[in-house]
Amino acid sequence: MLGEGIIKGMAETARNFLGSYVSDERLTTVQYPEERIPQIENARQFPFLLYDGDDWHAGMRCVACQICEKECPPKCIYIEKSKDKKPDYTGKAQFYPAKFDIDISVCMSCQICVEVCPFDAIKMDTEYELSTTDRFGGLLINKQKLSRSNSHFRQIHPTDAAEVDMRLAAEKAKAEAKAKAAAAPKPAPPAPVAAPIGA
Numbered sequence: 001m002l003g004e005g006i007i008k009g010m011a012e013t014a015r016n017f018l019g020s021y022v023s024d025e026r027l028t029t030v031q032y033p034e035e036r037i038p039q040i041e042n043a044r045q046f047p048f049l050l051y052d053g054d055d056w057h058a059g060m061r062c063v064a065c066q067i068c069e070k071e072c073p074p075k076c077i078y079i080e081k082s083k084d085k086k087p088d089y090t091g092k093a094q095f096y097p098a099k100f101d102i103d104i105s106v107c108m109s110c111q112i113c114v115e116v117c118p119f120d121a122i123k124m125d126t127e128y129e130l131s132t133t134d135r136f137g138g139l140l141i142n143k144q145k146l147s148r149s150n151s152h153f154r155q156i157h158p159t160d161a162a163e164v165d166m167r168l169a170a171e172k173a174k175a176e177a178k179a180k181a182a183a184a185p186k187p188a189p190p191a192p193v194a195a196p197i198g199a
Contacts, residue, residue, distance in 0.1 A: 039126040039156070041156070041157055041158065041159060041160075042157075043126045044109055044111055044124035044125075044126070045109055045124065045125050045126055045127055045128045045130075046102070046104050046107055046109060046124070046125055046127070046130070046141075047102060047107070047113055047114065047122050047123065047124055047125070047146070048122070048123060048124075048125045048146050048147070048148040048152075049061070049062055049100065049121060049122055049143060049146045049147050049148065050120065050121055050122070050123060050147075050148065050149075050150055050153055051147050051148070051149060051150070052089055052149075052150050056144065056147040056149075058086070059089075060096060060097075060121070060143075060147065061088070061089065061119050061120060061121035062096065062097050062100065062119065062121040062122065062143075063088065063094040063095055063096060063119055063121070064079055064080075064081040064082060064095045064096055064097040064098075064100075065118070065119070066079050066081070067116050067117065067118070068112075068113035068116060068117055068122055071112050071113065071116045072112065072113055073108070073110060073112065074106045074107065074108055075106075076102055076103040076104070076106035076107045077100075077101070077102050077113060078099065078100070078101040078102075078103075079097050079099065079100050079101075080097065080098045080099035080100075081095050081097065081098065082095050082096045082097065082098040083098070089168065089172060090171065090172050090175040090176075091175070091179070092175070097143055099142075099143070100142070100143035100146065101140055101141065101142050101143070102140075102141050102146060103139060103140050103141075104130060104139050104140075104141055105135075105139040105140075109124070111124055120164045120167075120168065123153055123157065123160075125148065125156065126156050150165070
């Protein structure tokens with residue numbers, strides 16, 4: 001019949017329109033910003049830097065290896081390595097970023113920086129309300145603004161955070177066991193046995 005598809009489409013529209021008044025399932029409009037749809041765990045917007053503990057500078061996981069800077073397709077990450085070192089989560093002295101900036105006006109949220117980081121120091125955030133009146137300085141985020149605690153990471157990506165925490169705890173335990181073994185006194189070698197006279 002001519003126009004059957006149009007009639008079916010209009011019937012579906014009318015059903016959804018009338019149904020929205022009686023069923024919560026059909027209320028598809030979210031009254032933003034008063035109401036917000038919770039972000040799914042795999043949502044990703046822009047990167048952030050992870051730190052452990054309460055002090056963002058002392059607990060920062062990044063060791064300024066600059067792999068993310070080199071692998072970033074739009075080249076929006078800028079890192080300057082420190083001259084001195086600080087202990088990492090295992091107690092080993094490591095460099096840290098003296099400067100770590102991300103230009104979010106260029107970032108395309110590809111997550112390559114997360115995938116290439118060998119220290120689990122950079123992850124993707126779910127925050128998307130980053131509008132600003134400053135077109136230039138407001139979109140260049142420095143390391144202090146990029147820093148987020150591990151508890152924030154656990155809250156937005158619980159599955160990934162649990163896996164990372166388990167792996168880092170195993171590495172820390174291994175490093176501590178190795179340090180204890182190196183610090184333990186070595187047993188004295190057995191005294192040489194003198195050969196009997198006349199042998």
